[in-house]
Amino acid sequence: MNLAFSAEEKAFAEEVRGFIADNLPAPMAAREAMGFHAERARVAEWQRILNRRGWAAPSWPVEHGGTGWTPVQRYIFERECGLANAPEVNLISLSMVGPVLCRFGSPALRERFLEPILRSDAWFCQGFSEPEAGSDLASLRTRAVRDGNDYVVDGHKIWTTDGHVADFMICLARTDPEARPQAGLSMIILPMDDRGVTVRPIRTLDGDHHINEVFLDGVRVPAGNLIGEPNTGWTQAKYLLAHERTHNAYMGMLCRYVARIPGLVDAEEAAGLPAGQAEALRRRHARLAIDVEALEWSVLRVLAAEPGARAAASASALSVRGARCLLRAADLELAVLGPQAVPRFGPDDGPPLPAGATAAAPGRTTQYLYWWAATIFGGSDEIQRGIIWNAVFR
Amino acid sequence: MDFTLSSEQAMLRDGARRFLESAGDKGWARYAELGWLAAAVPEDAGGLGADVADMALLAEEMGRALAPPSFADGAVLAVRLVDRIAGATRRALLSGVMEGARRLAPALYEPRRRYALSPETRADRSGGGYALSGAKVLVADGEATDGLLVSAALDGGIGLFLVDPAGPGVERRAYDAVDGSRFADFAFHGAPLDPAGLLGAASPEILEDALDEARLCVCADMLGGLERAMEMTADYLKTRTQFGQPLAGFQALQHALADMFVEADAVRSSVFRALSAFGGDDRSRRRAVSSCWVETFGAAKQLAGMAVHLHGAIGFTEEYRVGQYLRRAMVAERRFGDVEHHLDRYRTLAG
Incomplete structure (x- = not known):
């Protein structure tokens, strides 16, 4: 047993903090801190800054542009970026498509996509979910049919984050209709500017636009766009999930909340929040901070664990607790803001703010509402509980 | 970082589990020969000098087995107090503890003063003693x-005294705690002590630091108990049949157990975190222990209570073992400060 960050890890955290302090543009951080979804241009600018330092793709193998960091270093990097209000990078491209291409992709696909992803010139969305295939992903109906040297893709994808700004979709489609549900799937890359692709925006509860539905109508792509062997898509999807076991804990975001709430309580108390209520809010904050401390060590335990059923259960526990903590954190912030949390602010509403609102208010309600989505995406809490039952108890 | 047990730690755990399973609550007599009473004693006093992780590992097994919960008092807290405070008598007292010849009981808390460590109990100089x-x-x-370790006000500071619980001027009132363990309250009516009764000078900080190792052991004990209660519940759901199928086939019950896992996993992480803080600075260590106490006992009764609930009526019987974990939680959570106390301490220590 060795339960301490090593001297190298502490030095690494210093290095990351220093780099961010020197390179993250202040307006970008201020905008990110508000809590609205980051638009592609802002995220791409940050990713290019990271890429110049060689830090755009920590989860890739070194020979393809990765950093060679340990899992703990990758976690430290994610936490420091979160704390510093750096925009979240395009996870679909950098944490999903990249690793899958590195592991399963042909040399031609790697050649074509890896470098553009690192440069933020190729932007991906994920085409997994469908109207009839949410939690039951394996029942998806989108089909990719071989036609000469091409595949022709027809189907209907939904909840597609960044579908409206992406250049490509990594699409999970059925290539063998006869096989059992999981066995007949493949991952295939589609260009979003194909005339068979129609993107329709979905406005969400948080008042923002980040997800879409995507109609695929006879989208013709070269057979080489299919990743790996046909009908191995489910294996690739499982590889992805095993690859990113701790992201759903949202530690960077949680650290950000824990760090900034005390200052907000102080400011509100100075502006007239009664002392007894301020005290009650500070106690809630301390209670949250303690849970986040435990969650951080759950992340470290999962990162240190050998992959396996038990680690999968702990990763699912992280996801459930992460979403719960985010909601508590965001709700605590709303409680601190009080009546200032009532006005609706859109992503483009800058100052002047409605009378009485502090600059801290915009984005708070948006973010609170968004964290309800965290109880759903990446496997709903109920799916996670099922994983835990099967892995630990059954 | 490496969270796997070393081979020595695995041996310690496996040996403790085997012994405690058969010993039930009658094991203390053999703790000395197993070396468990020497574990926390530093090597320079003839002990094993085990680190806090090993102590927590033992405590975890004791919690699983519902062993006497006073290990944290007699084998951790008492040892730390004597080690830190006692002068001339340090080695002799620690030897007595290790050999099982002496059973020392820390007496730090006072009636109606919650968890205050600045004593109102006082020692007045009297006839050379x-x-x-x-x-x-x-x-x-x-x-x-056979020996109370009593904190008492002395000359404007705090002294730690060794007091014969059967001596003159000492009144003892023993009682059952909720979990069936035995406690006692003491009143001292000008109880005479000879000069050697004063072990040495203490301070709230010294007492807190000695307590922190014991606190972590109490948390680890609870963690072991909660994980065992969860296992028992899963086993029960798989064997109990209703509506023509094992209860484990019902998703509502699967998810209830999964939620218990989520909570218990957080407690385990918090214990690891606090263990790691024993390698760091004073403030971080103290804060991490309070954080761990809040995390552990913020969850303990709900977890142990759900273990009872998921067993149905059989879980509510005194005879069925699972309910003992709930009772143990109710006592443990008030032993060395409670959730409110440690939340305040955590906040006070914020840097």
Whole structure:
């Protein structure tokens, strides 16, 4: 047993903090801190800054542009970026498509996509979910049919984050209709500017636009766009999930909340929040901070664990607790803001703010509402509980 | 970082589990020969000098097995107090503890003073020795002990005294705790102590630091108990049949158990975190222990209570073992400060 960050890890955290302090543009951080979804241009600018330092793709193998960091270093990097209000990078491209291409992709696909992803010139969305295939992903109906040297893709994808700004979709489609549900799937890359692709925006509860539905109508792509062997898509999807076991804990975001709430309580108390209520809010904050401390060590335990059923259960526990903590954190912030949390602010509403609102208010309600989505995406809490039952108890 | 047990730690755990399974709550007599009473004693006093991770590992197994909960008092806290505070008598007292010849019981808390460590119990100089006046409560092993470690005001500071629980001027009231363990309260009516009764000078900080290792052991004990209660519940759901199928086939019950896993996993992480803080600075360590206490006992009753609930009526019987974990939680959570106390301490220590 060795339960301490090593001297190298502490030095690494210093290095990351220093780099961010020197390179993250202040307006970008201020905008990110508000809590609205980051638009592609802002995220791409940050990713290019990271890429110049060689830090755009920590989860890739070194020979393809990765950093060679340990899992703990990758976690430290994610936490420091979160704390510093750096925009979240395009996870679909950098944490999903990249690793899958590195592991399963042909040399031609790697050649074509890896470098553009690192440069933020190729932007991906994920085409997994469908109207009839949410939690039951394996029942998806989108089909990719071989036609000469091409595949022709027809189907209907939904909840597609960044579908409206992406250049490509990594699409999970059925290539063998006869096989059992999981066995007949493949991952295939589609260009979003194909005339068979129609993107329709979905406005969400948080008042923002980040997800879409995507109609695929006879989208013709070269057979080489299919990743790996046909009908191995489910294996690739499982590889992805095993690859990113701790992201759903949202530690960077949680650290950000824990760090900034005390200052907000102080400011509100100075502006007239009664002392007894301020005290009650500070106690809630301390209670949250303690849970986040435990969650951080759950992340470290999962990162240190050998992959396996038990680690999968702990990763699912992280996801459930992460979403719960985010909601508590965001709700605590709303409680601190009080009546200032009532006005609706859109992503483009800058100052002047409605009378009485502090600059801290915009984005708070948006973010609170968004964290309800965290109880759903990446496997709903109920799916996670099922994983835990099967892995630990059954 | 490496969270896997070393081979020595795995041996310690496996050996403890085997022994405690058969010993039930009668094991203390053999703790000495197993070396468990020497574990926390530093090597320079003839002990094993085990680190806090090993102590927590033992405590975890004791919690699983519902072993006497006073290990944290008699084998951790008492040892730390004597080690830190006692002068001339340090080695002799520690030897006595290690050999099982002496059973020391810390008596730090006082009636109606919650968890305050600045004593109102006082020692007045009297005829070359001392006269002890005041009262102490919640003394684990207060019935079996042959030596109380009493904190008392002395000359404007705090002294730690070794007091014969059967001596003149000492009044003992023993009672059952909710979990069936035995506690005692003590009143001191000018109890005469000879000069050697004063072990040495203490301070709230010294007492807190000695307590912190014991606190972590209490948390680890609870963690072991909660994980065992969860296992028992899963086993029960798989064997109990209703509506023509095992209860484990019902998703509502699967998810209830999964939620218990989520909570218990967080407690385990918090214990690891606090263990790691023992390698760091004072403030971080103290804060991490309070954080761990809040995390552990913020969840303990709900977890143990759900283990009872998921068993149905059989879980509510005194005879069925699973309910003992709930009772143990109710006592443990008030032993060395409670959730409110440690939340305040955590906030006070914020840097």
